[in-house]
Amino acid sequence: MESNLITEDKQKNKLEKALEILKTMASKPSGLIGLTIVLFHVILALISPYIAPYDYKAISPNTMLLAPSAEHWFGTDSLGRDVFTRTILGGRTALTVTFFGSLIALLWGGLLGIFCGLVGGKIDDVVMRVVDAFLSIPWILAMLLIVSLLGTSTEVLIPALGFFYGKGIVRVARAATHDVIAKDFIVSARARGHSNMSIIWNEIIPNVRDAILVEGAMRWSWMLLGFSSLSFLGFGVSPPTPDWGLMISNARGLMSFAYWSVIAPIVGLSSLIIGINLTADAFAKALGIDRSTKAPV
Amino acid sequence: MLLLILKRIGLGLITLFIVSLITFVGVEVLPGDACTTYLEREAYGAALDACIKRLGLDIPAYERYLDWASNVVRGDFGYSLSGEMPINEVLGPRVKNSLVLASVSILIGIPLAIVLGIITALWRDKLPDIMISTITIFSMTIPEFISATLLILIVAIWLGWLPGIVIIPSDATFYELLSNIILPVVAISMIMTAHMARMVRSSVIQVMASDYVQMAILKGVPYWKMVFRHVLPNALLPAINVVALTIAWLLGGVVVTEVVFNYPGLGRLVIESISNRDLPVVQALAIILASIYVGINLIADLMTLMLNPRLKSLQIRK
Numbered sequence: 301m302e303s304n305l306i307t308e309d310k311q312k313n314k315l316e317k318a319l320e321i322l323k324t325m326a327s328k329p330s331g332l333i334g335l336t337i338v339l340f341h342v343i344l345a346l347i348s349p350y351i352a353p354y355d356y357k358a359i360s361p362n363t364m365l366l367a368p369s370a371e372h373w374f375g376t377d378s379l380g381r382d383v384f385t386r387t388i389l390g391g392r393t394a395l396t397v398t399f400f401g402s403l404i405a406l407l408w409g410g411l412l413g414i415f416c417g418l419v420g421g422k423i424d425d426v427v428m429r430v431v432d433a434f435l436s437i438p439w440i441l442a443m444l445l446i447v448s449l450l451g452t453s454t455e456v457l458i459p460a461l462g463f464f465y466g467k468g469i470v471r472v473a474r475a476a477t478h479d480v481i482a483k484d485f486i487v488s489a490r491a492r493g494h495s496n497m498s499i500i501w502n503e504i505i506p507n508v509r510d511a512i513l514v515e516g517a518m519r520w521s522w523m524l525l526g527f528s529s530l531s532f533l534g535f536g537v538s539p540p541t542p543d544w545g546l547m548i549s550n551a552r553g554l555m556s557f558a559y560w561s562v563i564a565p566i567v568g569l570s571s572l573i574i575g576i577n578l579t580a581d582a583f584a585k586a587l588g589i590d591r592s593t594k595a596p597v
Numbered sequence: 598m599l600l601l602i603l604k605r606i607g608l609g610l611i612t613l614f615i616v617s618l619i620t621f622v623g624v625e626v627l628p629g630d631a632c633t634t635y636l637e638r639e640a641y642g643a644a645l646d647a648c649i650k651r652l653g654l655d656i657p658a659y660e661r662y663l664d665w666a667s668n669v670v671r672g673d674f675g676y677s678l679s680g681e682m683p684i685n686e687v688l689g690p691r692v693k694n695s696l697v698l699a700s701v702s703i704l705i706g707i708p709l710a711i712v713l714g715i716i717t718a719l720w721r722d723k724l725p726d727i728m729i730s731t732i733t734i735f736s737m738t739i740p741e742f743i744s745a746t747l748l749i750l751i752v753a754i755w756l757g758w759l760p761g762i763v764i765i766p767s768d769a770t771f772y773e774l775l776s777n778i779i780l781p782v783v784a785i786s787m788i789m790t791a792h793m794a795r796m797v798r799s800s801v802i803q804v805m806a807s808d809y810v811q812m813a814i815l816k817g818v819p820y821w822k823m824v825f826r827h828v829l830p831n832a833l834l835p836a837i838n839v840v841a842l843t844i845a846w847l848l849g850g851v852v853v854t855e856v857v858f859n860y861p862g863l864g865r866l867v868i869e870s871i872s873n874r875d876l877p878v879v880q881a882l883a884i885i886l887a888s889i890y891v892g893i894n895l896i897a898d899l900m901t902l903m904l905n906p907r908l909k910s911l912q913i914r915k
Contacts, residue, residue: 433615436890440852441883444871445623525740529853532742533868545742552746552857556754562746570739577738 324586325579331586334578341572345392354382356389357540368560375560377551387564389542391572397458397537398524404462405469405523406516412466413473413512414504417481418496428474434467439526447535454537461527465519472515476508483507510587517580521573528569544569605898609891616887617669620880621662665880674881677870684881687866692885695862698778698785699851703844706786707793710840711833714797718832719824721802729794737791745784745857752780781858785851792843793836800832807831834904841897 325331359379368375375383416424434442446460480486481504489499530536531545539546544565551561668675674684713733717726736744752758804810805828813823855864863882870878 429611430615430619433612433619433887436612436887436894437616437619437883438852438886438890441867441879441886444867445620445879445883448871448874449624521738525738529740529742532740533853533856535871548742548746555746555750559750559754562750566743566747570735570743573738573740574735577734 321583321586325582328582328585330578331582334575334580334582337571337575338579341391341395341575344388345395348388348392351388354385356381356385356542375558375564377547377558377561383547383561383564386542386547387544387568390544390547390565391568393537393541393543394524394528394569394572397454397461397527398520400458401461401465401523401527402516402520404459405466405519406512407466408463409466409469410473410508410512410516413470413475414477414500414508416470417474417477418500418504424474427470431467431470434464439464440529443526443530444533444535447530452535452538457527457530457536461523465523465526469512469515469519473508473512476511477504480504480507511589514580514584514587514589517576517583521576521580524569524573524576601902602899605895609895612891613884613888617666617884618662620883621665624876624880669881669884674884675877677875677878684878687878688863688881688885691861691863691866694860695851695855695864698781698855698860698862699844701778702782702786702789705782706789707840709786710790710793711797713790713794714836715801715824715829717794717798718801718805721798726798730798733791733794736787737795741784741788741853742857744787745780745854748780748784749857778860781854781860784854784858789843793840796836796839796843797832800836801828804828804832834901837901837904838894838897841893844893 322335326335359381377383377386412427416427442464443460446464447456450456450460486499486503489503494502527536528543528545531543532549534546534549536545537543547565548562548569551558551565555562665675672685674688677684677687713729717729717733720726810823810827813827818827851862852864852867854860855862856868859865863885866878867882869875870882
């Protein structure tokens with residue numbers, strides 16, 4: 301982490317470094333598999349509205365619970381909707397919600413963590429107590445409470461997920477800041493008379509960025525898990541929206557004879573979660589951060 | 598040492614106090630109070646008045662909080678709106694059911710995790726490790742509701758070995774429960790075992806690379822004696838904390854598993870109370886689940902302290 305101190309030609313270095321990290325990630329089979337899966341899902345999410353063969357909300361009594369065939373690759377569900385269409389569009393929902401959710405989590409978690417690490421003392425103590433208290437409420441209870449009181453739209457879900465999954469990032473950012481803050485280059489920046497803002501921006505953020513990004517990548521997969529669990533329980537996005545958790549929960553009752561409508565979203569969701577996990581692991585390893593001894597909090 | 602233990606307990610209590618504030622303030626700040634939320638469209642006239650009276654919503658919020666908190670400390674969680682009975686009576690059988698499910702899963706999961714973790718560490722990057730590690734990654738990352746659904750699909754529907762959906766009255770006896778919880782236990786312990794096995798694996802690998810193990814090898818200590826005498830005690834110690842956090846984290850996953858299997862435990866009560874908009878029960882559950890989390894962490898901290906003489910003189914905060 302310490303190696304990426306700021307140099308003069310950092311613009312050029314940044315791109316090179318990013319490429320290098322990607323190369324390191326892809327050099328191991330697990331990282332390559334993870335990257336491929338994530339890339340596949342992202343591309344599919346981008347093009348799915350254009351390649352979807354049917355209307356995702358078109359209900360038709362004539363095509364109920366058809367087995368997979370040439371017309372309906374993954375069969376149809378209990379309302380006669382094409383499972384293939386809904387599956388590829390489901391990835392779009394999941395990726396959009398969790399991407400923006402992770403972004404919010406990274407921003408507020410990272411900034412608050414850095415702030416706490418910097419100021420220390422009483423403020424730090426109080427904030428960390430509150431974060432600990434939030435950590436001890438099971439995520440599912442908190443999320444359910446928020447969405448049941450505020451409603452289940454994406455406008456509520458994204459900030460709620462972002463808020464809730466950011467609290468773990470606070471800890472990581474704070475710990476990383478603590479490590480950096482005692483280093484000589486901070487002291488010398490202070491001695492040069494740099495302002496606090498300039499120190500945060502030029503010295504601290506570049507040095508804690510890796511740890512926070514790795515944490516954010518892990519949070520992304522947990523957020524996806526949390527989001528789809530919410531949908532599955534009926535507290536996520538509302539019905540006509542194509543969503544994997546929702547599809548699994550709807551098709552579950554009929555899976556004794558129409559297993560196809562439950563298998564397709566299961567494969568979609570599992571592969572994306574595994575892909576993100578493998579990628580995050582490879583990302584952490586490429587940056588030299590060991591996550592294997594961390595608990596899933 | 599005693600001071601340290603007291604300090605830990607104090608910190609735990611402070612955390613619980615903040616949790617109670619958060620849930621209370623959260624319900625207070627979010628739109629709608631317990632009565633209008635619960636009654637929805639019928640929230641007017643006599644019904645609303647009666648409900649407001651019952652919950653004491655007509656008195657100021659801070660007084661209500663003090664009332665509620667002092668009752669909770671004495672073990673009285675208040676009154677369930679949807680069940681129309683004291684929350685304690687609703688909770689009783691649910692707590693028991695969840696305890697049975699959790700303890701059976703833990704009893705199976707922890708030993709299995711330790712064995713798997715050791716195997717994967719000792720045969721690192723060989724076939725047993727690659728196979729077990731792949732399986733653990735799968736069972737760790739796949740959401741509970743998917744693994745549970747797949748278990749029902751494969752074991753109950755395709756193979757027909759076990760009943761898929763369990764219908765248990767919430768006051769079932771211990772024996773009735775045991776015969777019906779095989780699939781839920783498998784679903785829960787699968788994830789738990791995977792997390793812990795990974796932890797044990799990396800811990801063992803770390804210790805194997807340490808100087809004193811190298812020394813033991815050079816001294817000619819027999820391999821298995823070295824593993825059991827020098828490696829395991831040191832490797833399992835840091836695992837205790839992670840195990841605790843994993844168990845506590847699973848509280849969320851247990852909710853989903855209980856819903857999938859229709860198991861009448863605390864987890865399903867979470868969903869039921871939220872669907873019924875029964876906020877007093879939700880508040881009670883938040884405090885109970887948070888206490889379990891804090892309690893497990895406290896026990897783990899204390900165990901680590903007792904078992905590790907080096908930590909006794911240090912004050913290490915996670």
